[in-house]
Amino acid sequence: MAFEVFDNGVHRIIRFDDLAGEGDVQANQYLLIRGGRAIVLEPGGNRMFSSLIAAISSYVPPQKIDYIIVSHQDPDVAAGLNGYLLVTDAKFVMPAIWERFIPTFCSKGIAQSRIVPVPDKGMRFSWQGVDFIILPAHFLHSSGNIHVYDPVSHSLFSSDLGAAIFPPEVEEYPVVQDFDEHVKYMEAFHKRYMPSKAACRAWARMVWEMDIERIIPQHGAIFEGREMVKRFIDWVATMDCGVELMVKAGVFAVPE
Ligand SMILES: [Fe+2]
Numbered sequence: 001m002a003f004e005v006f007d008n009g010v011h012r013i014i015r016f017d018d019l020a021g022e023g024d025v026q027a028n029q030y031l032l033i034r035g036g037r038a039i040v041l042e043p044g045g046n047r048m049f050s051s052l053i054a055a056i057s058s059y060v061p062p063q064k065i066d067y068i069i070v071s072h073q074d075p076d077v078a079a080g081l082n083g084y085l086l087v088t089d090a091k092f093v094m095p096a097i098w099e100r101f102i103p104t105f106c107s108k109g110i111a112q113s114r115i116v117p118v119p120d121k122g123m124r125f126s127w128q129g130v131d132f133i134i135l136p137a138h139f140l141h142s143s144g145n146i147h148v149y150d151p152v153s154h155s156l157f158s159s160d161l162g163a164a165i166f167p168p169e170v171e172e173y174p175v176v177q178d179f180d181e182h183v184k185y186m187e188a189f190h191k192r193y194m195p196s197k198a199a200c201r202a203w204a205r206m207v208w209e210m211d212i213e214r215i216i217p218q219h220g221a222i223f224e225g226r227e228m229v230k231r232f233i234d235w236v237a238t239m240d241c242g243v244e245l246m247v248k249a250g251v252f253a254v255p256e
């Protein structure tokens with residue numbers, strides 16, 4: 001289903017959230033439209049490429065996509081890139097440390113001129129008169145991960161941070177209503193897929209002072225409104241996860 005996340009008449013964010021095939025992990029893809037041009041964030045896997053292009057086409061012709069932003073190297077984020085390489089002239093924004101790895105998803109190489117590598121310290125980039133901020137989000141969860149801040153809608157696209165995985169018996173919802181209830185759908189994922197508590201705390205410190213109206217993850221539901229954003233950042237700052245839990249559990253031992 002397409003879900004309108006933001007629309008002020010000139011600047012729109014559309015979310016697609018049900019294009020993953022049977023057995024594939026649920027994933028959200030985002031389309032930003034402004035001045036008749038578009039950006040796609042987190043384009044997703046190979047198997048959803050044709051349905052996503054069809055869905056995008058009902059808003060804007062794919063030839064109008066200027067940038068495709070991939071937050072990290074995971075297949076549910078970037079495995080479909082090959083299709084975009086062929087049907088658009090878009091540039092691919094990706095963490096610099098993955099720029100030699102991500103093109104492996106493509107049958108023909110991505111020309112270097114089409115890659116916009118994001119340095120470890122993040123960067124700003126201008127599109128349609130708007131200065132977007134690409135934030136470093138290292139180890140959340142990929143060793144080189146980026147988040148994108150849209151200063152018009154005050155939205156932070158947070159990649160896998162904030163991901164929720166709903167069990168089959170729960171009806172998925174696009175926006176978090178009850179944070180305490182929602183935590184149980186995020187917990188297992190973050191404990192295992194977020195490698196470092198230190199990274200979580202560094203991220204929380206970085207975004208704490210930012211003007212954020214919503215946090216938009218790649219899986220699950222959106223944290224909408226200042227109060228919900230604050231609850232989420234607090235949760236990230238205090239959560240135990242990753243290597244510390246593994247060490248505590250004694251997993252690092254030669255198997256019998
Ligand atoms: Fe991931």
Ligand SMILES: [Fe+2]
Nearest residue numbers: 074076160218
């Ligand atoms: Fe993911």
